[in-house]
Amino acid sequence: MCAIDQPTGDVLSLERETPGAAVKFDGVQKSYDGETLVVKDLNLDIRAGEFLTMLGPSGSGKTTCLMMLAGFEPPTHGEIFLDGRPIGQLPPHKRGIGMVFQNYALFPHMTVGENLAYPLKVRGLSKADIKAKVQRALDMVELSAFGGRRPAQLSGGQQQRIAVARALVFEPNLVLMDEPLGALDKQLREQMQYEIKHIHENLGVTVVYVTHDQTEALTMSDRVAVFNDGKIQQLSPPAELYEAPKNSFVAQFIGENNKLSGQVTKMVNGHCEVTLDTGAVVKAAPVNVDGEGARTTLSLRPERVTIGDTAAETTLGGRVSELIYLGDTIRARLAVEGNDEFIVKVPNHNRAVSLKEGETVTVGWATEDCHALDPIAT
Incomplete structure (x- = not known):
C-alpha cells in the first residue's frame, strides 16, 4: 500500500469549490549525490483541472519531479506548492493525492471492492458512504460486476482500471500517474489511453502523468512538458509541440x-x-x-x-x-x-x-x- 492513500488529516485541506488542484514548482532542484543535478531550476505551473504529461527519455528528470510532488523525494532546493500552499514539510500521506503505478499495486489478498474501500476506510467514512463510492468507482471504469473478484482473476487491463479507480475513489483533486500503461500490450494500451482521458474529462481532476511514450503524451494531454537533462525543453499543447518544436531535441523526440x-x-x-x-x-x-x-x-x-x-x-x-x-x-x-x-x-x-x-x-x-x-x- 502506498502511503499516499492515507488520511489527509488537518494539516492541509484540499476542499475547494472547483475540482482540480493547482501545482507550482518554484526553483526546484534535485541531486542524489550532492554534486549532479537531475532536476535543474524547475519552474512549472500546472493549472487546476488540466492533464499535464511529463515526457522524456530515461534519466531526463521527469519521474524525479513526480516523486518530489508525491512526497517520496525531498527537493534539494526550491519549493513545491499545492493550491498556493507549500507542501515540502508534508509527508506523502498528508497530501491527499491519488497515485497510479505501472505495477498496479493492488492488494492481492483483497477483493476488488475491498481494494477500493481501503482508502475510504482509513479516512473514516461510514459503511454506507464507502459502499456508494466503491460502486460509483466501479461504474466509472465499467467493472461494476467485478467487485467480488481478486486482482489475480482480472486481466492486466482490468487490473489497471481498478488501480485508476482506487486512485480516484476518495475524490482527490490531484492524481499522479507514473508510467501506468507500460505493462500493457499495444492494443490495450491505446484503449486505456482514451479511457483515462475520458475519465479525466468527466471528473475534472488535475492529472500529472509521466511517460516516455510520445504517442501517449500527444493523445491524452492538455499540455506536455518535454524533459531532457533535468530541464523542460518545451511546455506546449500537443499540436503546438508537434507542429512548432522549439529546438532540435524536441523535434527529434516528438514524432x-x-x-x-x-x-x-x-x-x-x-x-x-x-x-x-x-x-x-x-x-x-x-x-x-x-x-x-x-x-x-x-x-x-x-x-x-x-x-x-x-x-x-x-x-x-x-x-x-x-x-x-x-x-x-x-x-x-x-x-x-x-x-x-x-x-x-x-x-x-x-x-x-x-x-x-x-x-x-x-x-x-x-x-x-x-x-x-x-x-x-x-
Whole structure:
C-alpha cells in the first residue's frame, strides 16, 4: 500500500469549490549525490483541472519531479506548492493525492471492492458512504460486476482500471500517474489511453502523468512538458509541440523528423536561407537560430514532404532506397542531400503509388513546414 492513500488529516485541506488542484514548482532542484543535478531550476505551473504529461527519455528528470510532488523525494532546493500552499514539510500521506503505478499495486489478498474501500476506510467514512463510492468507482471504469473478484482473476487491463479507480475513489483533486500503461500490450494500451482521458474529462481532476511514450503524451494531454537533462525543453499543447518544436531535441523526440544540416546565409522577410553542407540552398522558417553565419538543423515532418511536386516552394532531388507498405500510407526512405534516412509518408490513394526502389525523384515542401533550429551536436 502506498502511503499516499492515507488520511489527509488537518494539516492541509484540499476542499475547494472547483475540482482540480493547482501545482507550482518554484526553483526546484534535485541531486542524489550532492554534486549532479537531475532536476535543474524547475519552474512549472500546472493549472487546476488540466492533464499535464511529463515526457522524456530515461534519466531526463521527469519521474524525479513526480516523486518530489508525491512526497517520496525531498527537493534539494526550491519549493513545491499545492493550491498556493507549500507542501515540502508534508509527508506523502498528508497530501491527499491519488497515485497510479505501472505495477498496479493492488492488494492481492483483497477483493476488488475491498481494494477500493481501503482508502475510504482509513479516512473514516461510514459503511454506507464507502459502499456508494466503491460502486460509483466501479461504474466509472465499467467493472461494476467485478467487485467480488481478486486482482489475480482480472486481466492486466482490468487490473489497471481498478488501480485508476482506487486512485480516484476518495475524490482527490490531484492524481499522479507514473508510467501506468507500460505493462500493457499495444492494443490495450491505446484503449486505456482514451479511457483515462475520458475519465479525466468527466471528473475534472488535475492529472500529472509521466511517460516516455510520445504517442501517449500527444493523445491524452492538455499540455506536455518535454524533459531532457533535468530541464523542460518545451511546455506546449500537443499540436503546438508537434507542429512548432522549439529546438532540435524536441523535434527529434516528438514524432518522426527529417533533419538537414547547414549554415544560415541570409535572413529576409521573416524567413532564412540555409546553405546545406552539400551546397544546396533551402528556405526555412527561423525558430531557433542565431542569425547569418550560424549553424542550423532543418526539421521537416515526413507527412509534410511530397514526392514529384515540382511546383512546391522548395524542391530537392532524392533517390528512393526503400518502400514499406503500411496500408494507409507507403513509408518511403530516400537519400536526400546527405541524409540517407530521409522519410516521406506517401498516402496510399486507390493503390496508385507507383514509386520504385532505386529511382530518382523530386521531393518538395512548403517553406513554413521547414523549421530552422539549433544545430545538433555531432
